[in-house]
Amino acid sequence: MKDAYVHGYDLRENIRLQDQASTLVDLLHSDTLYPGGSRVLEAGCGVGAQTVTLAANSPDAIFTSIDISEESVNAARRAAEAAGISNVDFRQGDIFHLPFGPGSFDHIFLCFVLEHLPRPVEALEILKGYLKGGGTITVIEGDHGSAYFYPDSEFARRAIDCQVELQRRSGGNANIGRELYPLLKSAGYEDIRVSPRMVYVDSSRPGLVEGFTKKTFTAMIEGVRETALAAGITDQGAFDRGIRDLYRTAEAEGVFCYTFFKAVAVKA
Amino acid sequence: MKDAYVHGYDLRENIRLQDQASTLVDLLHSDTLYPGGSRVLEAGCGVGAQTVTLAANSPDAIFTSIDISEESVNAARRAAEAAGISNVDFRQGDIFHLPFGPGSFDHIFLCFVLEHLPRPVEALEILKGYLKGGGTITVIEGDHGSAYFYPDSEFARRAIDCQVELQRRSGGNANIGRELYPLLKSAGYEDIRVSPRMVYVDSSRPGLVEGFTKKTFTAMIEGVRETALAAGITDQGAFDRGIRDLYRTAEAEGVFCYTFFKAVAVKA
Numbered sequence: 001m002k003d004a005y006v007h008g009y010d011l012r013e014n015i016r017l018q019d020q021a022s023t024l025v026d027l028l029h030s031d032t033l034y035p036g037g038s039r040v041l042e043a044g045c046g047v048g049a050q051t052v053t054l055a056a057n058s059p060d061a062i063f064t065s066i067d068i069s070e071e072s073v074n075a076a077r078r079a080a081e082a083a084g085i086s087n088v089d090f091r092q093g094d095i096f097h098l099p100f101g102p103g104s105f106d107h108i109f110l111c112f113v114l115e116h117l118p119r120p121v122e123a124l125e126i127l128k129g130y131l132k133g134g135g136t137i138t139v140i141e142g143d144h145g146s147a148y149f150y151p152d153s154e155f156a157r158r159a160i161d162c163q164v165e166l167q168r169r170s171g172g173n174a175n176i177g178r179e180l181y182p183l184l185k186s187a188g189y190e191d192i193r194v195s196p197r198m199v200y201v202d203s204s205r206p207g208l209v210e211g212f213t214k215k216t217f218t219a220m221i222e223g224v225r226e227t228a229l230a231a232g233i234t235d236q237g238a239f240d241r242g243i244r245d246l247y248r249t250a251e252a253e254g255v256f257c258y259t260f261f262k263a264v265a266v267k268a
Numbered sequence: 269m270k271d272a273y274v275h276g277y278d279l280r281e282n283i284r285l286q287d288q289a290s291t292l293v294d295l296l297h298s299d300t301l302y303p304g305g306s307r308v309l310e311a312g313c314g315v316g317a318q319t320v321t322l323a324a325n326s327p328d329a330i331f332t333s334i335d336i337s338e339e340s341v342n343a344a345r346r347a348a349e350a351a352g353i354s355n356v357d358f359r360q361g362d363i364f365h366l367p368f369g370p371g372s373f374d375h376i377f378l379c380f381v382l383e384h385l386p387r388p389v390e391a392l393e394i395l396k397g398y399l400k401g402g403g404t405i406t407v408i409e410g411d412h413g414s415a416y417f418y419p420d421s422e423f424a425r426r427a428i429d430c431q432v433e434l435q436r437r438s439g440g441n442a443n444i445g446r447e448l449y450p451l452l453k454s455a456g457y458e459d460i461r462v463s464p465r466m467v468y469v470d471s472s473r474p475g476l477v478e479g480f481t482k483k484t485f486t487a488m489i490e491g492v493r494e495t496a497l498a499a500g501i502t503d504q505g506a507f508d509r510g511i512r513d514l515y516r517t518a519e520a521e522g523v524f525c526y527t528f529f530k531a532v533a534v535k536a
Contacts, residue, residue: 145416146525150446152413178418181470182521192472196525200464202449253450257414257464259525 024212027197028111028140028260029053036060038106042088043095043127044068044113048076052083054109059087064105066093095123103132111140114183118171124187131267137189139263143177146198146259147217149249156249159242162228163221169231177261189265201256213256218246292480295465296379296408296528297321304328306374310356311363311395312336312381316344320351322377327355332373334361363391371400379408382451386439392455399535405457407531411445414466414527415485417517424517427510430496431489437499445529457533469524481524486514 032054034040038061045051045065055063067073070092077090093099095117108127114120127137144164149156167174176183177196184192201208222243228234234242249256300322302308306329313319313333323331335341338360345358361367363381376395382388395405412432417424435442444451445464452460469476490511496502502510517524 143416145420148411148413148446150450152443175420178416178523178525181472181523182418185521192470194468194470194472194523196466196468198464198466198527200462202460202462204449204460204462253453255446255449255462257446257527259466 023208024199025053027199028262029057032057032109032138034058034061034107037062039104040064040107040109041100041105041127041130042066042109043098043123044110044116045073045076045090046112047072048079048090050109050111051076051088052079052085055080055085055088056083061087061107063088064091064100065089066091066095066098068092068094096126098126098130100130102129104130106132106135108135108137110138112142114139115141115167115174115176116170116172120173120176120183121186124183124189128187128189128267133267135267137184137265137267139180139184139265140260141177141180142258142260143175145175146177146257148257149246150253150255151245151248153242153245153248155238155242156245157242158234159221159239159246162234162239163224165233166224166227166231177259180261180263184263184265190268192263192265194261194263197260197262199256199258199260201250203252203254209250209254209256212258213250213254214247217256217258218243218250221246291476292467293321295467296530297325299530300325300377300406302326302329302375305330307372308332308375308377309368309373309395309398310334310377310379311366311391312378312384313341313344313358314380315340316347316358318377318379319344319356320347320353323348323353323356324351329355329375331356332359332368333357334359334363334366336360336362364394366394366398368398370397372398374400374403376403376405378406380410382407383409383435383442383444384438384440388441388444388451389454392451392457396455396457396535401535403535405452405533405535407448407452407533408528409445409448410526410528411443413443414445414525416525417514418521418523419513419516421510421513421516423506423510424513425510426502427489427507427514430502430507431492433501434492434495434499445527448529448531452531452533458536460531460533462529462531465528465530467524467526467528469518471520471522477518477522477524480526481518481522482515485524485526486511486518489514 040061040063042063042065045067051065065088073090073092080088108131117123144160164174181192181194199212201213248254308329308331310331310333313335319333333356341358341360348356385391412428432442449460449462467480469481516522
């Protein structure tokens with residue numbers, strides 16, 4: 001199931017890299033600004049796709065960005081250097097076993113991480129231990145069940161469900177966005193505020209048609225083709241028709257909708 | 269199928285009438301303001317649930333509000349009088365056969381109307397004839413396929429699908445919100461701008477839990493129970509479990525999401 005996990009990362013990478021990245025990055029990041037001198041933990045930085053924006057938006061905050069993959073952390077470090085970012089300390093580490101003392105951070109930031117974890121509430125509880133009282137946690141997740149489109153297609157929905165099922169089998173949850181409120185509540189956070197960030201794409205927005213509908217979302221679903229066929233959860237004809245139908249939503253008459261969820265909560 | 273049609277109206281009425289009505293009304297109406305002296309046609313005013321807000325927000329515009337039902341028009345007239353609204357001329361009329369000359373109006377407004385029409389593009393084309401060149405049309409519609417929730421439930425989704433199927437059988441389309449862009453394009457409008465208006469409800473927003481999740485959306489689905497059973501498109505056990513599961517999304521750990529679509533387009 002490594003493939004499904006890797007493809008989970010595609011969403012994160014592509015959002016940063018596509019033509020309309022600035023629109024999508026703004027949609028997710030524009031209201032995350034940390035005060036100068038504050039210590040911020042980015043848990044699960046991957047190859048640094050979010051780190052670069054995060055650290056650039058709060059140039060006087062001091063970031064520690066960790067990821068379980070040494071390889072990803074090295075890539076993230078290089079990406080930050082290339083972007084002239086100097087306020088991030090990158091370290092390899094496992095969210096469930098981090099080498100920090102209680103209350104080490106003023107704020108914590110996670111983006112596209114909980115979706116991959118079998119025990120997201122436990123992760124949020126553990127992270128709470130590293131937060132100072134009054135500190136905030138910010139969580140951003142997608143939700144594949146929020147995807148709908150015109151023309152509608154049962155095949156397209158089933159192709160998306162393949163990605164959801166593969167992610168489930170690897171212990172994750174591709175529909176976790178809608179759950180941020182109950183997850184944070186279960187983990188004991190307070191003053192939880194969730195705001196959905198909907199991406200609406202029609203042909204009057206060609207950058208998003210190309211950058212989001214086609215190259216990010218549909219490409220991500222297309223990317224699980226071999227794994228889904230090997231797992232026997234779809235057949236070639238149905239899956240390929242689903243992908244064709246997803247590309248149809250990027251044509252002149254098509255519409256594509258997807259929603260990211262962003263939550264901010266406080267440690268009492 | 270009269271029932272399904274009537275229940276289609278429930279959404280419209282309830283949005284106006286529930287506790288959190290002001291939030292929802294703002295969500296849909298706040299950016300619709302017509303200049304003083306402009307002539308505006310509200311096509312399909314029903315019992316005036318939107319008319320009162322529409323006319324109050326643009327007190328110096330001159331409204332003509334029509335509905336195919338004489339009874340509804342009379343109720344709308346009384347509602348406007350009760351609200352102290354005096355800038356609306358109410359008339360019975362069929363969108364497909366209105367007694368106005370070409371270019372009679374500066375602007376047209378429709379809310380929760382296209383979802384009931386078997387030929388929405390034709391309606392939009394006919395309405396375009398009543399618009400002056402450079403005039404705008406504003407269209408607001410819901411989309412039941414935009415509803416998703418936590419805890420997720422196959423039964424809840426199937427109960428919602430009953431309403432969608434009944435509305436389809438009566439010639440309408442409960443998932444029309446996502447289609448506003450292609451519909452307006454097909455009808456020959458230009459400069460089409462669609463903006464989704466997502467309603468996100470968790471237990472930190474008790475007014476919306478009560479006013480939207482329970483008393484508006486779930487009550488509307490619950491309202492098609494007898495019609496759906498009589499039509500044989502569900503069975504009692506499955507439907508009732510779906511309704512119970514929808515109410516569960518209104519409990520402390522629950523989340524409910526729904527999106528309205530608002531489009532503004534121009535007659536060239």
